[in-house]
Amino acid sequence: MRVRNKPWAKDFIKDHSEYIVDNPEQWKGKWSNRFNKKQPIHVEIGTGKGQFIVEMAREHPEINFLGIEIQETVIAIALKKVVASELPNLQMVHTDGAGIDTFFDEHEIDTIYLNFSDPWPKKRHAKRRLTSPKFLDSYKKVLKKDAPIVFKTDNRGLFEYSIITFNNYGMYFDLLSLDLHNSEYMEDNIETEYEHKFSAKGPIYKVIAYFNK
Numbered sequence: 001m002r003v004r005n006k007p008w009a010k011d012f013i014k015d016h017s018e019y020i021v022d023n024p025e026q027w028k029g030k031w032s033n034r035f036n037k038k039q040p041i042h043v044e045i046g047t048g049k050g051q052f053i054v055e056m057a058r059e060h061p062e063i064n065f066l067g068i069e070i071q072e073t074v075i076a077i078a079l080k081k082v083v084a085s086e087l088p089n090l091q092m093v094h095t096d097g098a099g100i101d102t103f104f105d106e107h108e109i110d111t112i113y114l115n116f117s118d119p120w121p122k123k124r125h126a127k128r129r130l131t132s133p134k135f136l137d138s139y140k141k142v143l144k145k146d147a148p149i150v151f152k153t154d155n156r157g158l159f160e161y162s163i164i165t166f167n168n169y170g171m172y173f174d175l176l177s178l179d180l181h182n183s184e185y186m187e188d189n190i191e192t193e194y195e196h197k198f199s200a201k202g203p204i205y206k207v208i209a210y211f212n213k
């Protein structure tokens with residue numbers, strides 16, 4: 001998803017530094033200090049316009065949420081929702097998720113969400129996929145031992161690639177759905193912007209995977 005630059009984005013981000021971080025390395029090992037309460041930390045990488053993370057934070061006050069997004073304009077749009085929500089358990093991080101192990105300590109995170117990640121369909125771009133082995137190396141470092149990666153997508157090719165990659169990595173699967181919206185797992189499902197748009201056009205795939213049993 002490329003979004004045209006919005007001239008207000010930079011200033012809006014600057015004006016709301018209480019909700020957004022753009023120097024994440026400074027918070028390594030100290031992310032709990034960004035929040036009122038010390039509680040589990042859940043991270044979404046590629047959070048887009050923020051619908052999922054805002055709703056999750058509203059429904060789960062017992063968890064601290066961090067939304068990571070690389071595009072300035074996109075995160076500024078998400079930040080508008082975050083500021084309006086005034087939730088004490090939600091923060092945004094403007095950075096590239098590829099550096100996740102440089103700005104989280106080992107085992108600092110309790111869950112990683114990947115929602116409708118860019119598919120990068122060309123083979124030569126495979127290492128940019130958020131479920132590629134290089135990303136898994138970093139996730140393994142920063143996730144707690146028994147913590148999951150929760151992955152949803154409408155893209156069958158990316159889903160197949162991810163399942164194979166997780167499996168080759170020796171990961172364990174919990175939930176695995178090839179049609180989430182017509183499954184028993186919808187009860188606690190929180191939709192993302194992309195999910196809302198694409199669930200009318202075909203199945204949504206979901207997997208929860210762990211590095212350790």
Ligand code: SAM
Nearest residue numbers: 046047048069070071096097115116192193194
């Ligand atoms: N998760 C949202 C949803 O489901 O509606 C947005 C999906 S959109 C297809 C993918 C988002 O991931 C884009 O906003 C993109 O900028 C972001 N993204 C892609 N690679 C990223 C990376 N390495 N680090 C952080 N964000 C990334």
